[in-house]
Every structure is written in structure tokens, then in C-alpha cells.
Amino acid sequence: MNETTLAAAERIRAFADAVRAQLADLPDEDVDDLVEGLVGDLTDQAADHDGAIELGDPAAYAEELRSAAGLPERGPVMGTKTPWHERLAATAGRAAGRIRSSTFGAWLLDLLIVLRPVWWVLRGLALAGLIAIPAGLGPRTIVGYGGFPAQVFTWAFFAAIVLVSVQWGRGRWLPKNALRHVRTVASIVAVLVLPLLVSPVMFGMWNAILYPPNAGYRPPPGLLLDGNRIGNLFVYDKDGNLIEGAQLYTNRGTPVNLFGEESENLDNGMGWIIDDDGQNTVVPMRDAQGRPVWNVYPLPLRSYKDIQGGSRGSVITPQPPFLRAPDRALTTTPTPSPGSTMPPTPTPSPRPSDAVPSPTPTPSPTPAG
Structure with a gap:
């Protein structure tokens, strides 16, 4: 099955859901009788034309089914209110029918259907980044910052969220209860968050490439x-x-x-x-x-x-921050810190002139002969 057949199958399924939503005011058994075989017939028509098929407006198609079956025009649903997702599907179906009324519109919708897997991946990356980046597991961790375990965990976490998003897009891994609307909420959050994550992620990846973890930080040249x-x-x-x-x-x-x-x-x-x-x-x-x-x-x-302009011009004297620097009483004598002991002052040696003169011996008298 090629991409054209897949795109046609997606369109036919969406068209059938929109037609069923337009018949929601009828009993379930009447709706089943009217749309029974609709998907098969449209699929056969698409196969006969290599996947090309014009589906038209689902609301108009539902009115044709009512008229052919002799049923009254659409009225309010008896005993219950049409679920919001069915009303949304009907509105989307009518809008798609109007867009496909032109050649360019049909080409654009077909292109968007083919690119849906890209959106599934982007949705997963946005949801993973919304959790990982505040936790410190951003793009720099992916390229090696934070060590080997953190890098492996970050890659595994992003891959797991992307896989869940892709499976949601394929209609898998979705519960049948009210939690099935988690995909819709997640898609809305991803649309809002994705533009906010593009800039920091690109900046982080660029810095991580310029300054890899094993190369060390390289400051810009010049005096800082x-x-x-x-x-x-x-x-x-x-x-x-x-x-x-x-x-x-x-x-x-x-x-x-x-x-x-x-x-x-x-x-x-x-x-x-x-x-x-x-x-x-x-x-x-x-x-x-x-x-x-x-x-x-x-x-x-x-x-x-x-x-x-090629002219040297005149020299301009720069304005200094001070005409005179603040007076700090600069001195080269070190100031002792509190508690330190000053070195002892050496005692000068006595000079020879300062020495005490020794007494001169008095000669003893010579006895007279």
C-alpha cells in the first residue's frame, strides 16, 4: 500500500465519521443502515482512480442520504446532546469539503496528510522537552554533558515519548475510556510549547557543538x-x-x-x-x-x-572615569593583620666609641734605697 492509498484511506475514514455525525439525530440502527458500506464503496472508487477521489461536503452527502431514504431533515438529537468531538468532527469535515473544492486546497490537504508522521515526531519532541528541559536533561545532555548515564537516559526518554506520540497518531495505544482525549490535550499543549522550545534548543545544541564537553571551555579572545x-x-x-x-x-x-x-x-x-x-x-x-x-x-x-569613509579624522581624547583617582593613602609598608606577631627589633651592637674605658693601672712606688 503506497502513500497515496494511505492518504485516501485517512480521508475516507474522516469523511465517514463526519457523515455519521451529521446523522446523529437519528436512531443508531437507522444511521448504521445509511452509512453501511460507505467506507467500502469510497475505497473502491479511490482504488479505481489510483487513490484520487473527491469526497465533497459530508453535510450535503448526509442530506442526500436522508432524502433518498425518505427521512426528515436534520433535527435536534432526541434525548441527548451531540458530543463535542462529534460536532468538532462534523465542522472539520465541512471545512475540509470546502477546501477540497479547489485544486490547490485538495493538493494542500493531501500534502498535510502525508506529512502527519512529521507532526507525530514533533509532538513527541515537544512533550519530551517540556518535561526534560526543566529537569536539566536538555540538548547539552544529549550530546554528552552530564556523563554517560545521563546521556543514555535522556536519549531513551526522548525516544520513548516520540514512540508514544507516533503510536497515538497511528490510532494505537489509546484507551477506550475518557483518557482517549489525552492525545487531543497533548497535541494542543505541543502546539503551544513547540515554538517556545525551538530557540533554546537550537541555542543549546549550537553551544554544545562549539564547546563539546571533552574540549573544555574556550573563552572569547581579548581582555575580560x-x-x-x-x-x-x-x-x-x-x-x-x-x-x-x-x-x-x-x-x-x-x-x-x-x-x-x-x-x-x-x-x-x-x-x-x-x-x-x-x-x-x-x-x-x-x-x-x-x-x-x-x-x-x-x-x-x-x-x-x-x-x-576612508578618512582618518581627528583624534578624540577619551574621557577618564576620574580626573584624579580616589585617595587611598597608598603605602608600601605592609599592615600587620590582627593577631599577628611583629618581628623583634634587632638591638644595635655597641660601637667602639661607646665602650666603657678600662681603668689605667697605677704604678706602685719604688722603695727608697
Whole structure:
């Protein structure tokens, strides 16, 4: 059985259900007599035309059956109210009949019927994501984050929900009681949730591909502070005075460059646009050979429009955050922490001049002869 035959069988079944809904005001035995053999006759007609069949409006077809059987026009259902799902099926059948009245409408409905398995899979993914993502089992776990057990469990969970959704679409695994309407509720929830899940899922998958778990995190190039890029640097001495043209190096002698490796590829020696109005961009100093030097701060500014237009324009002095840095009484003497013991002060050795003179011995008198 090919896809065309399957599509025709689905249409015929939906048409027969809609016709039966239009005859719901009649006794059940009369309805059975009227629609008996309807599905078989329409199936034979579709087979004779390679699956192509025009079904028309089910309401009009039901009226023709009433008229042929000598029954009155449709009236209210005696003793009971038409169930909402039958009314919905009748409305859908009438709408489908109007759409199929045009060639394009018939082609579009046939295409949607063929694509129904795609919707079954998307419905399953939406329902699984609605449960898994808040539980921390999102797309990053699927590609390996969280370890081997979490990855296997996430794949198995998504596969199980998709399988249930596909079986629902095939008319399987559905109870015969009131729980059969769970599929309808789930489909409505999936339609509402699916657009909200597309963006975070795509973003999570993209990050997971760029930064796989076994490669470690790779921060963006350039100088960052708490994950945010630094637009410029201003250097002050210990007395709070601004230093112009300060060259900054690391302890290894590496120039402190705000752009890192990106500075080698900056067009026209132009860096980030750093001011709020988006008019100015930082530019480097130049050495004697005209090469850009990116570690002399503060970096000067130039008009972004002038650089884009091919003109160097005039240099704009950046505004420092302070004309004078806050006075903190900087000192190089370490302040002892509470409870620490100060080292003993060495006692100076006495100088020779400070020594106590020893007494000079007095010669004893020589006795007279």
C-alpha cells in the first residue's frame, strides 16, 4: 500500500465519521443502515482512480442520504446532546469539503496528510522537552554533558515519548475510556510549547557543538573582567594622577592587549565601538614604522564614520572615569593583620666609641734605697 492509498484511506475514514455525525439525530440502527458500506464503496472508487477521489461536503452527502431514504431533515438529537468531538468532527469535515473544492486546497490537504508522521515526531519532541528541559536533561545532555548515564537516559526518554506520540497518531495505544482525549490535550499543549522550545534548543545544541564537553571551555579572545569585555584602560599613579601613554605588560613581558589575537585582523586599525551613541571607536598608537601598538593606554578614539569613509579624522581624547583617582593613602609598608606577631627589633651592637674605658693601672712606688 503506497502513500497515496494511505492518504485516501485517512480521508475516507474522516469523511465517514463526519457523515455519521451529521446523522446523529437519528436512531443508531437507522444511521448504521445509511452509512453501511460507505467506507467500502469510497475505497473502491479511490482504488479505481489510483487513490484520487473527491469526497465533497459530508453535510450535503448526509442530506442526500436522508432524502433518498425518505427521512426528515436534520433535527435536534432526541434525548441527548451531540458530543463535542462529534460536532468538532462534523465542522472539520465541512471545512475540509470546502477546501477540497479547489485544486490547490485538495493538493494542500493531501500534502498535510502525508506529512502527519512529521507532526507525530514533533509532538513527541515537544512533550519530551517540556518535561526534560526543566529537569536539566536538555540538548547539552544529549550530546554528552552530564556523563554517560545521563546521556543514555535522556536519549531513551526522548525516544520513548516520540514512540508514544507516533503510536497515538497511528490510532494505537489509546484507551477506550475518557483518557482517549489525552492525545487531543497533548497535541494542543505541543502546539503551544513547540515554538517556545525551538530557540533554546537550537541555542543549546549550537553551544554544545562549539564547546563539546571533552574540549573544555574556550573563552572569547581579548581582555575580560568577570566575563565582560573591557573597552579601554586608564592608568593612575599612587598619588591618583592620570598617566598618559602608559605601556602595560604582563610579568612575562606580553603586551596587555584588549583584543588579544583579534588585533591582528582589525580593519583600518579600528577596535570596538565603546561609547553609548555608537559614534567613536578605539584606535591604537603607532610605532616608528607605522605599525599599530595596542598596549599603550588610554587608547585614543576616532570617529567610526570617518574611518569607514576612508578618512582618518581627528583624534578624540577619551574621557577618564576620574580626573584624579580616589585617595587611598597608598603605602608600601605592609599592615600587620590582627593577631599577628611583629618581628623583634634587632638591638644595635655597641660601637667602639661607646665602650666603657678600662681603668689605667697605677704604678706602685719604688722603695727608697
